[in-house]
Amino acid sequence: MIKHHPTQDLLVNHANGNLPLSMAMAVSAHSSLCETCRQQLEQLTAQVADLVLAQPKIYGAYPGEETMTSEVVDVTTQDSALDMDAMMAHIMAQPVATNIPNNAPLAVQIKQQHYTVPSAFRQHLSRPWQILGKVSRMRFDVDEMNTRASLLHIDAQGEIPQHTHRGYELTLLLAGEFADLNGNYVPGDFIVLDGQHQHSPKTVNGCLCYTVLDAPLHFTKGISKLLNPIGELIY
Numbered sequence: 001m002i003k004h005h006p007t008q009d010l011l012v013n014h015a016n017g018n019l020p021l022s023m024a025m026a027v028s029a030h031s032s033l034c035e036t037c038r039q040q041l042e043q044l045t046a047q048v049a050d051l052v053l054a055q056p057k058i059y060g061a062y063p064g065e066e067t068m069t070s071e072v073v074d075v076t077t078q079d080s081a082l083d084m085d086a087m088m089a090h091i092m093a094q095p096v097a098t099n100i101p102n103n104a105p106l107a108v109q110i111k112q113q114h115y116t117v118p119s120a121f122r123q124h125l126s127r128p129w130q131i132l133g134k135v136s137r138m139r140f141d142v143d144e145m146n147t148r149a150s151l152l153h154i155d156a157q158g159e160i161p162q163h164t165h166r167g168y169e170l171t172l173l174l175a176g177e178f179a180d181l182n183g184n185y186v187p188g189d190f191i192v193l194d195g196q197h198q199h200s201p202k203t204v205n206g207c208l209c210y211t212v213l214d215a216p217l218h219f220t221k222g223i224s225k226l227l228n229p230i231g232e233l234i235y
Helices: 008-015 021-033 035-054 075-092 119-124 222-234
Strands: 057-059 066-068 106-110 113-117 130-132 135-140 148-154 163-165 169-176 178-180 183-185 190-193 207-213 217-219
Touching (some): 021 148
Antiparallel strands (some): 148 207
């Protein structure tokens, strides 16, 4: 049973289209795995649509020149508004498109392991895997300054050395299981940690995750601390 979910603030911002791509993919992917959050997101999206549609528009003299207003439209703008209404009526009268978006899960393979992942990652799955021992990473191109978004695969009996965070770390477990000092996680769990947390995720049977970081990990134990000086290059 999924125990960790996006905050209400994340769901609201996702419904309003205000999240960066890396986080929007995480919320979309989680919602495809979590019936509770999917229903909340559908309700929030419907509320946003109702608010937008309830606001009358004033149409300017040039294409794209429009504002939302609660004021009455004056006579000089009525003709433009009527023309736009006629155009919208014509568009709505067209046959319904038959190309329905494909929301089916997608296949991913790494080290002879086969997984399915949410369709939110569709545009990024052609990228190569980078493999370092039991840990493999497929880096996504989200073009968000210092933010790194990736698929992360850990082999059976693998672990990430103990670390804390200089920024935030989001982990969405997609398949398999892992555990740390904070508990045990199942597919769909949406875990956000920051500098107040320290952990060393371990998996018995292997796992596949989607991860987002906005700063390097800071390793705190053993020989892995030697990686901290080059953290900017490897996170």
